[in-house]
Amino acid sequence: MDILILGGSSFLGRAYVTDAVARGHRVTTFNRGVSGPDHEGVEAVHGDRNAPDDLARLVADRSWDAVVDTSGQQPYAVARTARLLRDRAGHYSFVSSVHAFAEWPAKAVDESAPTLDCPADTPPDQPPANALKAGCERAVTEHFGDRVSLLNCGLLIGPYENVGRLPWWLERIARGGRVVLPGDPGRAVQLIDARDFAAFGLGLLESGRTGRYVTTGPTGGTTVGGLLQACVDATGAEAELVPVDDDTLLAAGVQPWTELPLWTPDNPDWAGIWQADTSRARAAGLRTRPVEETVHDTWAWLRRRGPRTTPYTQGSTPLGIAAEKEEKVLAQAR
Structure with a gap:
């Protein structure tokens, strides 16, 4: 197949490109050329999807069997891209997120769950918000109709992770000593390796499947304790995992999800995460x-x-708990 990958140099996009090339597909990548090197064996086109001239240069004299969009964040930009590609590509696979669902993370979701209210023609340059992914989905569907697959992504981990949730834990545990094991060690978490996500997405293209797919790890695939123990085993560190309950962490002012990545208190607001x-x-x-x-x-x-050399961040928020704060939490756990 001839496949256009929007993105293709960072984490999930890199996983798609690596797998697609290994399967023998002809791959074109379109990105700004700043997040990582181009993959060997692809046609690399550098440009900004927010720049109309760059998009026009991309589509000139080219067509593809399928498009994989790993970089769409703004409905306006996705709509413009889909409009230009609808007569030059047979299928559009959009990497969305479980964030697009209106009831997540408070409730469990499947493909029938309602999505957030965000129109396809939302004005450009919106501040980051979960609803934007839902608007992007509508933008793709508006121009490609039933030639679309929507992959609502769960939490991605794996080599080349660019947010840094799992890398932060690995590096913290590698330093050894007493390490906070947040919340209930037996609480199940759903995680998916970016390579498995990409393999599934490419498989959909090869089989011609369309529609929406909630794409993440299995329910109960691992636990908080199991994940952190895997980090201890992988690093070979002399680290002691110290369980600290939700109430102690919240009383100490520890921020869920960011100061201790992947930790969410066991309360109704996070019940379906x-x-x-x-x-x-x-x-x-x-x-x-x-x-x-x-x-x-x-x-x-x-x-x-x-x-x-720089901290891991989620948006503009640094990931990870400061050493002094962690020591205080561990002292309270005693």
């Missing part, structure tokens, strides 16, 4: 590797990459 129903995707071929394998491979990549 790790309960997404992936049965439709699994019936369509989604397969996910054990979390221990992903953790091992991510640690191997981190060792090859070397120390990071």
Whole structure:
């Protein structure tokens, strides 16, 4: 197949490109050329999807069997891209998010769950918001109709992760000592390796499947304790995981999700966060590797990459708890 990948140099996009090339597809990537090197064996077109001239240069004298959009964040930009591509591509696969669902994370979701209210013609340059992914979905569907697959992504981990949730934990545990194990160690979490996500997305293209798919790890695939123990095992660190309950963490002012990545208190606001129903995707071929394998491979990549010079962030929010604050929490846990 001739496949256009919007993105293609960072984390999930990189996973798509690597797998697509390995399968023998002819791949064109379109990105700004700043997030990482171009993959060997692709036609790399550098440009900004927000720049009309760059998009026009991309589509000139080119056509594809399918488009994979791993970089769409703003409905306005996605609509413009889809409008230009609708007569030059047979299929549009859009990487959306479970954030697009109106009732998530308070409730479990599946493909029938309502999405947030955000129109396809939302004006450009909106501040980050969960509803924007829902608007992007509408923008794609408006121009490609039933030639669309929408993949509502869960939490991605794996080598080359660019947010840094799993890398932060691996690097913290590698330093050893007493480490906060947040909340209930047995609480299930849903995680998916970016390589498994990409393999599923490409499989949909190859089989011609369309529609919406909730795409994440299996319910109960691992636990908070199991994930962090896998980090201990992978790093070989002399680290002691110290369970600290939700109430103690909240009383200490620890911010869920960011100061201790992936930690969410066991309360109604977060009740459905790790309960997404992936049965439709699994019936369509989604397969996910054990979390221990992903953790091992991510640690191997981190060792090859070397120390990071800037903090991990989610948007503008730094990830990770300060050492002094962690010590105070651990002292209270005693």
